[in-house]
Amino acid sequence: MSMPLRWPMLAAVVLVVAGCGGTAASGSPTPSAPPSSGPSSSATGVPSATPGTVGAIDHATGASDVILRYDETGGFVPMEWSASSAPIFTLYGDGTIVFRDSRQERVAPIGSIRPFNPFRTARMSEPQIQSLLEFAFGAGGLGTARPKYANDMVADATDAVFTINAGGVAKIVSVYALGIETNGVADLAARRAFARLRDHLVDIDQGGSIPTDVYAPDRYRAILLEGQPGAPDQRAWPWPAIPTAAFVAPADPNSPQLPTRVMTIAEVERLGIAPYQGGFVGLPLAGPGDGKFY
Numbered sequence: 001m002s003m004p005l006r007w008p009m010l011a012a013v014v015l016v017v018a019g020c021g022g023t024a025a026s027g028s029p030t031p032s033a034p035p036s037s038g039p040s041s042s043a044t045g046v047p048s049a050t051p052g053t054v055g056a057i058d059h060a061t062g063a064s065d066v067i068l069r070y071d072e073t074g075g076f077v078p079m080e081w082s083a084s085s086a087p088i089f090t091l092y093g094d095g096t097i098v099f100r101d102s103r104q105e106r107v108a109p110i111g112s113i114r115p116f117n118p119f120r121t122a123r124m125s126e127p128q129i130q131s132l133l134e135f136a137f138g139a140g141g142l143g144t145a146r147p148k149y150a151n152d153m154v155a156d157a158t159d160a161v162f163t164i165n166a167g168g169v170a171k172i173v174s175v176y177a178l179g180i181e182t183n184g185v186a187d188l189a190a191r192r193a194f195a196r197l198r199d200h201l202v203d204i205d206q207g208g209s210i211p212t213d214v215y216a217p218d219r220y221r222a223i224l225l226e227g228q229p230g231a232p233d234q235r236a237w238p239w240p241a242i243p244t245a246a247f248v249a250p251a252d253p254n255s256p257q258l259p260t261r262v263m264t265i266a267e268v269e270r271l272g273i274a275p276y277q278g279g280f281v282g283l284p285l286a287g288p289g290d291g292k293f294y
Contacts, residue, residue, distance in 0.1 A: 057137070059129070064093075068136055069090045070089040071089075088101075094123075097121065099121075101120075112283075114282050116278035118215060119278065137164070149194075158177070158178075221261070231284035239267060
């Protein structure tokens with residue numbers, strides 16, 4: 001894979017991370033897909049084949065068309081961690097996947113700076129896409145899922161969020177505290193199906209045994225928060241031409257309302273942090289002559 005990739009997806013840091021556009025290094029990835037869950041059936045929620053096709057589940061084919069996505073949101077975590085997150089797994093219409101296994105051992109901290117592992121990318125064939133979509137609709141539970149699943153017996157947990165847009169079905173399914181199935185929890189069978197799908201998506205490369213490429217963003221999102229003086233690894237403001245006023249809250253009211261700015265690779269590299277490809281949080285900076293700290 002030596003093709004440019006363009007994704008409508010951002011991962012961020014304080015200051016900066018994961019990208020919204022990029023390329024993949026060369027390689028021969030063969031991402032996994034689950035075995036077929038059986039013939040299409042309205043009882044299982046798997047869309048029937050489109051007339052004139054052979055078992056195919058229709059889907060958009062564009063490089064920026066999201067047809068399947070998994071993410072985790074909410075929970076009792078600091079704002080900068082929530083703001084710097086990005087979807088854990090995304091399948092685009094052309095078969096490209098971009099993912100990061102959140103269960104992997106994290107990159108070692110650099111002082112107060114906490115880097116993230118980089119995203120990975122690969123290309124699925126159309127038969128693999130079909131197998132994965134059928135699994136998601138059927139054994140993965142999305143075909144018959146309703147929009148929300150609560151769990152009143154658990155507090156401060158995350159929401160598992162599945163997005164699917166294929167086979168004439170467009171839905172978002174949010175499952176609170178997935179994997180924390182306490183005694184008496186409702187919808188246990190559905191939750192077990194969602195857990196099967198989540199486990200497959202977060203381990204799509206089977207623990208790294210299937211070759212994939214590092215996803216290389218061509219730009220990053222930086223988030224600037226006010227800080228305190230005296231940090232032992234504090235650095236001077238690295239961008240003479242960028243004032244703090246260039247960091248502004250996003251227009252989308254559903255996004256975290258924190259001052260952000262899209263940064264070029266050259267601007268990120270001026271920070272002198274390595275590795276930075278997966279993004280990081282916690283870099284202390286002295287402001288550009290304003291007497292403030294960030």
